[in-house]
Amino acid sequence: MLKLQKSKDKKQALLKATLLLVNDAGFQGASMAKVAKVANVSPATIYLYFENKQDLINQLYLNVKEEFSKSAFNGIDMAQPVKKIFEQIWFNIADFKFNEVEEAQFLSQCDNTPLVDEECRAEGLNHLQPLLDLWLRGQEEGIIKPLSPYVLYAFTIYPMAFLMNKQTKSHCPSDTIKLKETFQAAWDSIKV
Amino acid sequence: MLKLQKSKDKKQALLKATLLLVNDAGFQGASMAKVAKVANVSPATIYLYFENKQDLINQLYLNVKEEFSKSAFNGIDMAQPVKKIFEQIWFNIADFKFNEVEEAQFLSQCDNTPLVDEECRAEGLNHLQPLLDLWLRGQEEGIIKPLSPYVLYAFTIYPMAFLMNKQTKSHCPSDTIKLKETFQAAWDSIKV
DNA sequence: CGAATAAAAAAGAACGTTCATTCTTTTTTA
DNA sequence: TAAAAAAGAATGAACGTTCTTTTTTATTCG
Incomplete structure (x- = not known):
């Protein structure tokens, strides 16, 4: 229950990070590395929640x-x-x-x-x-x-x-x- | 005179190539290498006409x-x-x-x-x-x-x-x- | 209840590729 | 023949993604 919540939080954090980066510097500005950094997560972790960048x-x-x-x-x-x-x-x-x-x-x-x-x-x-x-x-x-x-x-x-x-x-x-x-x-x- | 014309042609070709590539695949899709290829030009040549990608x-x-x-x-x-x-x-x-x-x-x-x-x-x-x-x-x-x-x-x-x-x-x-x-x-x- | 352990999640380093840009050499022009 | 234009190879950095290792979580059994 708590775990599921945390998972959702992380996914939501990744989405929000992407949103901010895209707004600031366009789609190419939102690199996986930067998204990871803003969401306080390792780049590899993104791939637990999303297939790839397009999917994100x-x-x-x-x-x-x-x-x-x-x-x-x-x-x-x-x-x-x-x-x-x-x-x-x-x-x-x-x-x-x-x-x-x-x-x-x-x-x-x-x-x-x-x-x-x-x-x-x-x-x-x-x-x-x-x-x-x-x-x-x-x-x-x-x-x-x-x-x-x-x-x-x-x-x-x-x-x-x-x-x-x-x-x-x-x-x-x-x-x-x-x-x-x-x-x-x-x-x-x-x-x- | 003829040279100047040719210069303009090349610059125009580069602009048009960028336009097409941006339309097809966004700004990140228009890489300098691709722009050069579509305009039939070496990547280095772009820099004779434009300071850098942002300028282009x-x-x-x-x-x-x-x-x-x-x-x-x-x-x-x-x-x-x-x-x-x-x-x-x-x-x-x-x-x-x-x-x-x-x-x-x-x-x-x-x-x-x-x-x-x-x-x-x-x-x-x-x-x-x-x-x-x-x-x-x-x-x-x-x-x-x-x-x-x-x-x-x-x-x-x-x-x-x-x-x-x-x-x-x-x-x-x-x-x-x-x-x-x-x-x-x-x-x-x-x-x- | 608490230690042992299996499984899941996350991290960080590493991959090959592509990027924008520059350097060096060759070709074209005047 | 000197200068300008163009080419292609080379640069290091950054890219998306994957591999390997570590950490966290959940479960099992003493």
Whole structure:
């Protein structure tokens, strides 16, 4: 029991170490030796928990993606009208992006790199199905434009990654992005 | 004269080789040895044109970013009303994203990696000043929401990177993204 | 309960490879 | 024929991974 806990701790420490290193210096900056050092572990130990470096990265990606999806749908009340639910989800995601900065940065770095397996990426996208379903419902009700879910995502969720990045790297002062008005822009882009 | 041309060719070949390799296998996949091989050149020759690998990447980034900005403002008629100009620029950028796919993919990979120097990135952003000026004009005329340029960019331009990526990696069939409707979404998000 | 012991986990050194870069020599150019 | 450009071999460092040894853990039996 205690042992199992310790094992989990070590695995989690390795994942977190990788996350930090990737954020700081990209995927090549996260060498197995450095990951081991940051996690206070021998390089050989990594291979008790992960097949190889690719597996470490894939698992980290899925891990963080799941955490992201979970918080996106946290406390959602499906009985509400479409716009209200969408608003809840949107603000959940905004919270994640602006509070779990490390995780959010990592995900946005993953978005465009060829180093995350496509198969893995597809699995990560599945978690967002409830949002796609919501959009479909909105379209059936005639309040959301009949656009592909890719386009809906691109205009409502994806922009937050950009804004989080700019804010984190302090290209813009932290009071520049007013969430309420930003949500309005997102909604205006897809509402009929 | 001819020599100078040949020099430029070689430098351009090196930049293009780097671009292709980075797209295929990330920044670590673009090793100096591989870049040299793809450009049909000795590894040592790279150092006649670039200080080191970081310089190669920085120059490539600036190069592609300039190409991008140039095509964004290609044939713009500043005498037109704000919305018309914005539409021109938006479709120019869309053309670039969906036609110069290699370059666009590279840029979107650069957007979130810590491997491009921040100083370099800042210089790349300068090129977009005319667009920021246009937005300001639109705000003075009361037809564009009083949002920070970061937010305006995030909701009108940035989404195209996502859509280009999905289309390129054929996650969605190429007729899914209808440009006219997509522009409407972009405009709706920022118009008053 | 506590020593003996088998098994699992972890460590650190070591592997061959590849990396970015430089040195020396050869080829091309003016 | 002098200088510039390019090549290829060579450098040490760092890479991902594996091998061997040590430490920790869990179990068995006196």
